[in-house]
Amino acid sequence: MSDTAQMMKDLKEIVKPYIQNQEAFENLKEDTDFINDLKINSANLVDVVLDIEDKFDIEIDNDSMDKMLNVKAALDIINSKIAAR
Amino acid sequence: MTSQEIISKLPYQYPFLFVDEITSVDENAVSGSYRYEASLPFYAGHFKNNPITPGVILTETMAQIGLVALGIYIASTKQIALAEVKIALTSSAMDFFKPVYPGEKVTVNSQKEYFRFNKLKCKVEMFNEQEELVCRGTIAGMMNI
Numbered sequence: 098m099s100d101t102a103q104m105m106k107d108l109k110e111i112v113k114p115y116i117q118n119q120e121a122f123e124n125l126k127e128d129t130d131f132i133n134d135l136k137i138n139s140a141n142l143v144d145v146v147l148d149i150e151d152k153f154d155i156e157i158d159n160d161s162m163d164k165m166l167n168v169k170a171a172l173d174i175i176n177s178k179i180a181a182r
Numbered sequence: 183m184t185s186q187e188i189i190s191k192l193p194y195q196y197p198f199l200f201v202d203e204i205t206s207v208d209e210n211a212v213s214g215s216y217r218y219e220a221s222l223p224f225y226a227g228h229f230k231n232n233p234i235t236p237g238v239i240l241t242e243t244m245a246q247i248g249l250v251a252l253g254i255y256i257a258s259t260k261q262i263a264l265a266e267v268k269i270a271l272t273s274s275a276m277d278f279f280k281p282v283y284p285g286e287k288v289t290v291n292s293q294k295e296y297f298r299f300n301k302l303k304c305k306v307e308m309f310n311e312q313e314e315l316v317c318r319g320t321i322a323g324m325m326n327i
């Protein structure tokens with residue numbers, strides 16, 4: 098499995114407890130939007146980000162948090178934080 | 183910040199203010215108390231001829247002391263204009279152990295789990311005057327700061 102595929106799998110596991118739209122979750126793609134597609138509320142999006150920090154051993158700053166709207170943006174931010182570590 | 187200063191910043195008033203006193207507060211924890219006067223209007227309906235404090239009111243009391251009062255204190259330490267502070271309840275998970283009757287005084291202790299990206303999440307416990315556990319749970323809210 099490629100790094101990206103593995104990372105997407107990890108991300109899917111992280112968002113699972115917070116999603117309200119099962120169909121969008123099962124069809125998770127790079128352009129899946131956390132709020133509009135998965136129906137995660139803004140409070141639970143904070144928990145998603147905190148779980149991402151723990152899983153990948155990175156720290157997400159406020160600017161990155163604001164950009165973390167869909168799967169692709171999340172993967173990009175995780176990769177850049179890992180690279181900067 | 184004194185107890186009175188924090189209470190004056192709370193965005194509630196009678197009959198929906200459930201904080202009499204903040205007894206201790208720092209960036210990680212808050213304690214406070216409230217006495218449910220028998221004249222509070224909801225006792226007329228909960229229950230018919232059998233007044234008991236509703237669980238939602240106990241939860242609200244825990245949120246006002248454990249989350250909102252703590253949030254106001256945290257905002258003050260970050261030099262945030264307190265008139266601007268607004269907070270919305272986003273989740274609560276509560277277990278109840280003892281009923282609270284009209285006239286009883288309760289004490290609430292709250293411990294911060296985290297405050298990140300404007301979300302404040304706390305573990306909160308409520309005790310009665312016999313120091314028995316009334317309810318315990320987790321409450322979270324988003325602040326617009």
